[in-house]
Amino acid sequence: MLRTRLACAFCGMLAVGLATDVMAQIEVDIQYIKQEVAPPPTLSNLDPIPDDLGLRGAELGLEENITTGRFLGQTYTLTVTDVPEGGDFAASVRAALASSDLLVIDAPMAQLLQAADLPEAADALLFNAGAADVALRADQCRAQVLHTVPSYAMKADALMQFFVARRWDEIALIAGDRSEDVAWADTLEHSARKFGLKFGARKTWAFDADMRRNASQEVPLFTQDLGDYDVLLVADAADDFARYISYNTWRPRPVAGSEGLRPVTWHRVVEAWGAAQLQSRFEDLAGRPMLDRDYAVWAAMRAIGEAVTRTGAADAQTLRSYMLSDAFELAGFKGRPLTFRTWNGQLRQPIPLVHERALVAQAPLEGFLHQRTELDTLGLDQPESGCTAYEN
Amino acid sequence: MKLPILATLSAALLSTTALADEIWVTNEKDDTISVIDIETLEVVRTFETGERPRGITFSKDYSVVYICASDSDAVQVMDPETGKILYDLPSGEDPEQFVLHPDNRHLYIANEDDAITTVVDTETRTVVAQIDVGIEPEGMAVSPDGKIAITTSETTNMAHWIDTETQTLFANTLVDSRPRHAEFVKEGTELWVSAEIGGTISIFDVATQTEKAKIDFEIDNIHPDRVQPVGFEFTNGDTHAFVALGPSNHIAVVNAETYEVEEYILVGRRVWHMDFNRDRSQLFTTNGVSGDVTVVDVASRKALKSIKVGRFPWGAAFRPTE
Numbered sequence: 001m002l003r004t005r006l007a008c009a010f011c012g013m014l015a016v017g018l019a020t021d022v023m024a025q026i027e028v029d030i031q032y033i034k035q036e037v038a039p040p041p042t043l044s045n046l047d048p049i050p051d052d053l054g055l056r057g058a059e060l061g062l063e064e065n066i067t068t069g070r071f072l073g074q075t076y077t078l079t080v081t082d083v084p085e086g087g088d089f090a091a092s093v094r095a096a097l098a099s100s101d102l103l104v105i106d107a108p109m110a111q112l113l114q115a116a117d118l119p120e121a122a123d124a125l126l127f128n129a130g131a132a133d134v135a136l137r138a139d140q141c142r143a144q145v146l147h148t149v150p151s152y153a154m155k156a157d158a159l160m161q162f163f164v165a166r167r168w169d170e171i172a173l174i175a176g177d178r179s180e181d182v183a184w185a186d187t188l189e190h191s192a193r194k195f196g197l198k199f200g201a202r203k204t205w206a207f208d209a210d211m212r213r214n215a216s217q218e219v220p221l222f223t224q225d226l227g228d229y230d231v232l233l234v235a236d237a238a239d240d241f242a243r244y245i246s247y248n249t250w251r252p253r254p255v256a257g258s259e260g261l262r263p264v265t266w267h268r269v270v271e272a273w274g275a276a277q278l279q280s281r282f283e284d285l286a287g288r289p290m291l292d293r294d295y296a297v298w299a300a301m302r303a304i305g306e307a308v309t310r311t312g313a314a315d316a317q318t319l320r321s322y323m324l325s326d327a328f329e330l331a332g333f334k335g336r337p338l339t340f341r342t343w344n345g346q347l348r349q350p351i352p353l354v355h356e357r358a359l360v361a362q363a364p365l366e367g368f369l370h371q372r373t374e375l376d377t378l379g380l381d382q383p384e385s386g387c388t389a390y391e392n
Numbered sequence: 393m394k395l396p397i398l399a400t401l402s403a404a405l406l407s408t409t410a411l412a413d414e415i416w417v418t419n420e421k422d423d424t425i426s427v428i429d430i431e432t433l434e435v436v437r438t439f440e441t442g443e444r445p446r447g448i449t450f451s452k453d454y455s456v457v458y459i460c461a462s463d464s465d466a467v468q469v470m471d472p473e474t475g476k477i478l479y480d481l482p483s484g485e486d487p488e489q490f491v492l493h494p495d496n497r498h499l500y501i502a503n504e505d506d507a508i509t510t511v512v513d514t515e516t517r518t519v520v521a522q523i524d525v526g527i528e529p530e531g532m533a534v535s536p537d538g539k540i541a542i543t544t545s546e547t548t549n550m551a552h553w554i555d556t557e558t559q560t561l562f563a564n565t566l567v568d569s570r571p572r573h574a575e576f577v578k579e580g581t582e583l584w585v586s587a588e589i590g591g592t593i594s595i596f597d598v599a600t601q602t603e604k605a606k607i608d609f610e611i612d613n614i615h616p617d618r619v620q621p622v623g624f625e626f627t628n629g630d631t632h633a634f635v636a637l638g639p640s641n642h643i644a645v646v647n648a649e650t651y652e653v654e655e656y657i658l659v660g661r662r663v664w665h666m667d668f669n670r671d672r673s674q675l676f677t678t679n680g681v682s683g684d685v686t687v688v689d690v691a692s693r694k695a696l697k698s699i700k701v702g703r704f705p706w707g708a709a710f711r712p713t714e
Contacts (some may be wrong), residue, residue: 067507068548071564273568276544277528280505299667309549309566331547331569331589335639336617374615 026074028065029312030304031096032058032297033081033115035089035107040178042240054106054129055080058284061301063285068309076305085178097124097193104300106130106293108381109140112205115361116142125316130293134187137344141387146314146345148303149296154379155193155263158351158363159233159256161377164195165365168230168254173202174223174245180237188233188257201226205241207243220246226250233257254366260355263363266295267354273335299338299347303330307343334386335362336375344387348375411713415667415676416472417685418445418459419702422499423505425459426473426685426701428676430669433446433687433697439475442468447489447532448707451514457709458514460487460501467501467512472711476549479521482519484510487500489707491532491541493556500554502529509552511559525552531574531585532680535598544571544585551585551594553601567594572622573665577648581635586621588638591620595651603653616641623665627690628672633687636663636677645693655693659686667708678705 014325016279032055039049050056058078065076079099083092089107093115094105101124105112109131116126121144128136128147137151163171171192175185185202192199203226223232223245232249234257236242242259254260268279268289280291284297290298307319307328322328324345329337339347351363364374370381380387403565412431419426445468450457458479459468465478467487472531486505491624493500498520501510509529511521526548533542534556541554549571555561568590575584576598583596593607609619620638626648627634633646639662645655660679663686666674674696675688684698685705 064527064547068550071526071548071550071552272527277504277546281527282503306549306569327591329569331549337569337589337591373617375617 010176019105024318025121026069026072026308026312026314026317028069028074028076028102028304028308029079029100030058030076030102030104030301031081032104033083033089033092033096033106035083035111036085036087037108038085040238042238044243046243047239049294050286052290052295054287055242056127056282056288057290057297057299058104058301060282060285060294061064061298061305064302065305065308070157072309072312074308074314078301083111090118093118094120097121100306101125101128101234102314102319104129106297109133112136112145113140113142114143114262123260123316126321127303129305131185134380137346138386139388141344141385141389143345144374145321146300146320146340146347148299149293149381150349150351151346152187152264153191154346154349155351156184156187157195157355157378158263159188160191160195161259161260161365162195162353162361163192163197163231163256165361165367166365167231168197170198170229171231171233172200172203172226172229172259173233174239175202175235176240177204177206178238183233184237184258184375185233185235188235192233200229205236209260215245216248218333218341219245220250223248224250229253234259261353261360262355263353265292265349265351265360266290266352267292267352269354269357269359270333271359273333275333278333295297297333299330302332303328303340303347306330312315323342339387341376341382343379343382343390344385346379346388348373348378350375359392396565407535413670413713414711415669415685416711417447417676417705418682420444420446420704420706420709422702422704423461424473424702426705427499428530428685428699428701429433430674433657433667433699435701436703437475437697439470439614441470441477442466442480444696446706447487448709449492449528450709451491451713452494457711458490458499460707461508462486462504463489466499467499469514479517480637481512481514481517482510482606483512484508484519484522489530489532493534493541494536494538498556500532502532502536502543504528504530507545509541509554515672517657519617523554523559523561525561526550526712528689532573533576533583535580537575537580538613540576540580540598541575542576542583542585544574546570546572546588549590551583551596561694565596565601565603568592573624574614575624575626577626577629577633584624584633585699586635588620588622589617593624593633593646607646607651607653609635609637609640609644609653611637611640611642614642622663625666626670627668632683633692634666636666638662638664639681641679643688657688657693657695659688659695660684663685664705665707669710669711670712676708678708680704680706 236258332338415714444463447460452573467483484503488504489499520668525544528546531544570588626636661681
């Protein structure tokens, strides 16, 4: 277990003479815990996953919190815990909870639930910045967990809104055979039906002995019997085979999902709404573009910062109530204030639909209406969530 | 073939003698300025600038125009007669918006990427001071007596109050999310600050730096999330504020005495900043997404015309020509 503390070297100095409001000094320690997960082998190594994925988002969020805090007499520290594969995640969480009740967790669903269900975590506030599983927003929700990472359901709905708007009514799907692929594919299928699209063939991509040539040569053959469709969805969570599908399909059709048109939390092509500033701050810090995971971790850090700024408090319960109240809003560089759903703790947020070179659209798309906010056309709405932990 | 040359010449003469006041508009994604003739309501000249021009303001005597060329990391000084860039001022990194002190000499510049306000002496062309402010400083204002400068920071969500004598902060006041623009009004007794994501304008009593009122905006059939106040300007006597509401594509007319919204006027897409003509009877708004400028008749509160300019018009500044 590796622990590092990023202290604020200058904030003490800067606070002198700047904290004009007479406020009590508040110290906020945020624990960032990352479960290392070895990525499965993929056909291409062109896009390695950065080692500091997520961590850099935490660092940027910390910097921003520190800058704001220095005008208010509030100091922030970040403690980073990296849990190696096969490491004792629960022990790391327990250690973190011993010094702070504010945790940002970047881990798969199983570890997240393990953390949330620790008796020590009962009154803490946990941010899920890594697990997109729909169940965590539904029957597996936990009252002390807020989600800054969008769910698979939000991303799937974003894509379907685009298809409806473009009248790409008929959908086919190829999914990998790993459990994440199946979960992502199921969510896409469910969403397509919800939006009234015609869901046709669904095939599993298993690169087994029948496929002896390279992937791109197999694809035309593999997609020959999908029937007719307007758009081909690819569910490949590990980014294994999806990149070989575009332009190789039997029918000339656009590809979406894990390849082609992708619903993302964040991407370097997002530039509007002041995003260019966030992008360049991140690039300066990390020397690489800000990715999905970085954004989710950054948003958790900033949500804490925003709530501390507005309440002048640093305890988990005050912050949680404030974040779930009407008063809370996070400026997330996505063109609208971001808020938390009071029925499952999910951060409402627009979903950019991108290809590698440009933003194509941003959901919710115009015309998809909701009585509360159009952002609730994405993901689990109150009646369908099934989360009971939030009911009191 | 001398005739065409003569014709061109006389046309050129005509255009320089028939002087009309102008509105200068910076086009953020074209690296140009479009000059609108207020008589004809047409773009009559286009000048090239540095990269990503945003803030624009004339010197008090209108002899030069200052332009924030954000991606060139410079404040450019242009001769408004010729459109020639005379020289660059040191500006700190990524200058987005600025304000000229009433002394006509000091520019207060928001350095968006650096969390700094830079003060530049335009005569000696040197940086006089750099002041640490919150993240993404943007809105800039100076009180009419020149004693207070304001920087608003978009991500820190504050108005930072700068004592221009000492160039240090003497107060920091929280506002709603993403403050964008600030103006002193009513002879410097009030400070107005717009908050884009918060959807409000906060009004501060300048003497005590305390918030005395807050304005909300509400447009039928437009979700509050899309009603995002950005730039605003005041009519004669500071009786009314015209407030650009970003992606709601409307401007609001606010009674500056009662702080109540009297009307909403539909303009172009993602309306951002604005300026008036000489007698403040007409208002010119920059509409970033639709790439045009809407002309609004102030008395009737009606949009009169849209004028196509460059890509993503951002700032607007009035220039009298006599």
